[in-house]
Amino acid sequence: VGELSVKMxxxxxxxxxxxxxxxxxxxxLRRFSLDPKKKVKDLSRGMxxxxxxxxxxxxxxxxxxxxxxxxxxxxxxxxxxxDMLRDYMKDERRGILMSSHITTDLEKIADTVACIxxxxxxxxxxxxxxxxxxxxxxxxxxxxxxxxASGRYAPGELRVMRNAYGVDLLVADRFAFAQQFPExxxxxxSIEDYMQLVLKGDIR
Numbered sequence: 001v002g003e004l005s006v007k008m009x010x011x012x013x014x015x016x017x018x019x020x021x022x023x024x025x026x027x028x029l030r031r032f033s034l035d036p037k038k039k040v041k042d043l044s045r046g047m048x049x050x051x052x053x054x055x056x057x058x059x060x061x062x063x064x065x066x067x068x069x070x071x072x073x074x075x076x077x078x079x080x081x082x083d084m085l086r087d088y089m090k091d092e093r094r095g096i097l098m099s100s101h102i103t104t105d106l107e108k109i110a111d112t113v114a115c116i117x118x119x120x121x122x123x124x125x126x127x128x129x130x131x132x133x134x135x136x137x138x139x140x141x142x143x144x145x146x147x148x149a150s151g152r153y154a155p156g157e158l159r160v161m162r163n164a165y166g167v168d169l170l171v172a173d174r175f176a177f178a179q180q181f182p183e184x185x186x187x188x189x190s191i192e193d194y195m196q197l198v199l200k201g202d203i204r
Contacts, residue, residue, distance in 0.1 A: 003041065004039065004040050005036065005038065005039055005040070006034050006036050006037070006038050006039075006040060006043075006051060007036035007037065009051065009055065010022070010025050010029075010036075010054075010055065010058070013025075013059070017059035019060055020059045021058050021059065021060065022058075024057070024058045024060075025058035028050075028053075028057065029054060031084075032050040032051075032054060032080075034050060034051055034054070045072045046072075046073045046077035049069060049070075049077075049081065050077075050080075053069070053081065053084060053085075057088060062093055062094055062095065063094070063095050063097065064085075064088070064094075064095070064096045064098075065096075065097045065098075066098040066099070067098075068099060068100055068101070069081060069098060069100070070082070070100065070102055070105050071100070071101070078102075078105060082105060082108055082109050085109055086109060089109075096109075103191040103192040103195065104190075104191075106127065106191055107131055110127045111126065111127060112124065112125065112126055112127060113125065113126075113191060115195055115198065115199070117199055122198055122199065123198060127191070130189055130190075130191055130194045131189065131190065133173055133174065133175070134170065134172055134173070134189040134194055135170075135171050135173070135174020135175075135177055135188060135189055136168050136169065136170060136171075136174075136186065136188075136189050136193055136197070137168070137169035137170075137174075137177055137181070137184050137186045138165075138166065138168060138169075138184065138185040138186070138187065139166050139167045139168070139169055139184055140166045140167070141167060143167075143181070143183075143184050144160070144166070144167040144169060146181075147169065147181060147184075148204060150180070152180055153171075153204075156203055156204075157204075158170065158203070158204045159197040159198055159201035159202070159203060160197075160201050160202045160203075161196070161197055161200060161201040161202070168197065168201075170193075170201060174187075174188065
């Protein structure tokens with residue numbers, strides 16, 4: 001495959017899909033500054049990923065399945081790929097199933113986030129429930145003990161991680177937590193924060 005030119009890769013794809021749109025493929029090549037004469041093996045990691053996506057999108061699929069689509073790309077290339085995927089998702093008939101360890105990319109594009117650990121689904125929830133609603137309570141030990149003693153959280157409801165400065169506490173609703181314990185700082189949770197506390201935190 002590496003010896004093929006970009007143009008020839010498109011011809012092979014055209015023979016594989018009855019819905020192939022040569023004009024759309026050519027548009028993607030221009031958009032991504034992909035030289036049709038260049039050999040696939042000579043493309044950088046980022047340009048190679050752009051070619052893969054151009055091939056995938058030129059036959060108008062309803063579902064894209066992507067594995068680490070932005071891994072190894074510089075921030076500008078990653079943003080360009082994500083912009084293209086957002087454009088693709090503007091049509092509500094379409095969907096993307098994407099595996100990624102780059103959680104900041106998921107925050108930009110995902111509607112739902114599923115975390116899989118050792119083949120087990122640890123959580124599967126709307127992204128906004130993580131990034132907009134969940135929070136990390138930054139507790140001193142005394143604060144943490146007071147939260148536990150308050151009776152506001154059922155056993156098993158909280159995830160806790162101790163650190164050099166105190167205790168981080170994962171809560172499902174940071175707004176409710178802030179009302180109940182206004183003297184305890186509670187930050188927005190990122191997807192990475194949420195995953196770390198769910199996977200590594202103690203259950204209380």
